[in-house]
Amino acid sequence: MTDRLEVSFAGVKLRNPIILGSATPSRDGEASKKGGLAGAGAIIPKTITTPALLSQHPRCGRLHFVRHGRRRPFGMVNTELYSTMPLEEWLDRELAIAAEGGAKVIASIVAEGAPEETVALAKRVEATGLVDMFELNVSCPVSDAHVGQNMVEQNIEIVVTQTRAVKEATSLPVGVKMTPNVSDMVPIAQAAKDAGADFLTISNSVKSLAGVDIETGKPYLPAYGGYTGPAIKPIIQRFVSEVARAVDIPISAVGGVRSWEDIVEYIMLGATTVQTVTAVMWDGYEVLDKLVSGLSQFMERKGYNSIEDFRGITLPHITTIQEYAACPPKHVILEQEKCDDCGLCLKVCFYDALYTDRQGHLNTRPENCDGCGLCVETCPRQALSLK
Ligand SMILES: Cc1cc2nc3c(=O)[nH]c(=O)nc-3n(C[C@H](O)[C@H](O)[C@H](O)COP(=O)(O)O)c2cc1C
Structure with a gap:
């Protein structure tokens, strides 16, 4: 690891731009700590909920690989909800263990109930002194609270009220984890920025159905879930580039990162940090170390001293279909x-x-x-x- 990897992300210095995203591999303190020890610049523990929302997730299978025939999977659908660990345990023990891995801690908190509840949650988490930033989870595709979230207007209202409330109540940088389940993310991103968001995470998983077992006629997972992994990268790259061109706010890109090349792509599309989840679930925590060294070697080879040397360089080359058709x-x-x-x-x-x-x-x-x-x-x- 070298200094060239260091980034300032919404005012917080990370040793590198690679983040273990919020999900199963950060389900408690020990798991999150492993992400830090494996080299991530920051870790985002699994979304912490309010006592009112603490809910069980399915324990009869909630992950399904998507593949052609028996080939390697190219995506995964999950029906996992938020952390099932009570808030007190995160506050009393788990966040401290998570921080032991040496990575910055970004607390993902659920932001789908009354804004006062989100604020109360944020204040208690901030009071531990163990977290460096917040990521507001307004976008879980598995949660029933988001049934209508494909309506841009509805999404803007949730994002604005939750972001404003948490920004007024805390002093840490606050990011919003966006939903990809909309036709246009730009107005929502702009609204989040105007409401005070310090960064945007683009994005949560793509709402989906896991497929059908044709021998039984039953769905592999009987509830709608979140689609993740390499298959969603082009979808998320579209959103990252559109927002990066339209809204001046730091972006944490997440969707389908499995190699250091994926990370370089997202940075070239304007991201300041890049998260990964499914790759860690498929390949183990050691993938984080490989991502860090791959990115470092690439930057050395290209003579880049900081990610700012190549951040966003792809954006001027993205044009309209009309211009492209005229070539x-x-x-x-x-x-x-x-x-x-x-x-x-x-x-x-x-x-x-x-x-x-x-x-x-x-x-x-x-x-x-x-x-x-x-x-x-x-x-x-x-x-x-x-x-
Ligand atoms: C099993 C599983 C659980 C997840 N749980 C959460 C969660 O609690 N909070 C959250 O914000 N995102 C959650 N996510 C979404 C991820 O943080 C990430 O946005 C998504 O997986 C896309 O990244 P990837 O393609 O690198 O996996 C989860 C994803 C998976 C696969």
């Missing part, structure tokens, strides 16, 4: 020496721009090519490109 067309080019005539590209060309010649070798008809790039993506030998 000069490209056509398929074949590098014959790389091609082994496997024929995979022939199946995916819908424009008759590829064919097998009399000698049995792949050849191109660039004049037919529509420049879609599907053959380029399909070729396992990088023999095709668009020029």
Whole structure:
């Protein structure tokens, strides 16, 4: 770990921008501590609830892998609610243990009841002196409180009232964990900033159904859950980039991070910190150390002395579909020496721009090519490109 990884996030100095997000791997003090010991810059213990909201989550299976056939999973659906540990235990013991890992502690608190309840919770957590920031969880897709949260207006109201109340009552930086279950996040992000939010976490998991067991006709998980892991990265990257371009507020990106390259992508899209959860659930805490060293080596190789050297550099290159459609067309080019005539590209060309010649070798008809790039993506030998 080197100083080049150090970041100032909403005024709090983190040893690196990689955060263990709020979920099962931070379910209590000992678990959270492991995240710190594995190298995370900050850890977010599982969302702490008010006594009134403390609820049981399903204990008859609540995690389901999403995959094609028997292949490696590309996503996961969970029906897990908030921490089932009573507030007193977090206050008396668990937060202190969490802090022992050497990472900053960001307290995720539930913010779905009456704002006074959220404030009372925040005050008690702040009084421990053990946490550095708050993350308001207004966005759990599993909770019944969010049945109507796809309505932007309704979401703005929750975000504004909860953020204002907690900001007025505490002195720590306050972030809002956004929902991705909306058509447009920008107005909600702007409203959160105007209400005093110091940062935004983008985002919580994508509301989903885990799938159907076709032998029994029953759903794998009989309640709607949250979709996480690599499959959601493009969805969350859209939101991170849209908010980063429109609202001037630090962003903690979370969704599908499994490699250091994912972290670099999110920083290039404007994030200041990046959280990960499913990767730790699939690969163990040691993935955090790999993420930290991978990011450090990348920055060294590129000569970046701080993440500010490359934060947001992708944003000016994101354009409108109209401008993109006006770019000069490209056509398929074949590098014959790389091609082994496997024929995979022939199946995916819908424009008759590829064919097998009399000698049995792949050849191109660039004049037919529509420049879609599907053959380029399909070729396992990088023999095709668009020029
Ligand atoms: C099993 C599980 C439990 C979760 N519990 C919480 C939670 O208590 N509070 C919260 O804010 N987010 C919770 N999340 C959402 C994660 O913090 C994160 O937003 C989401 O998993 C996307 O990141 P990922 O793709 O890296 O997993 C949970 C996610 C999972 C998989």
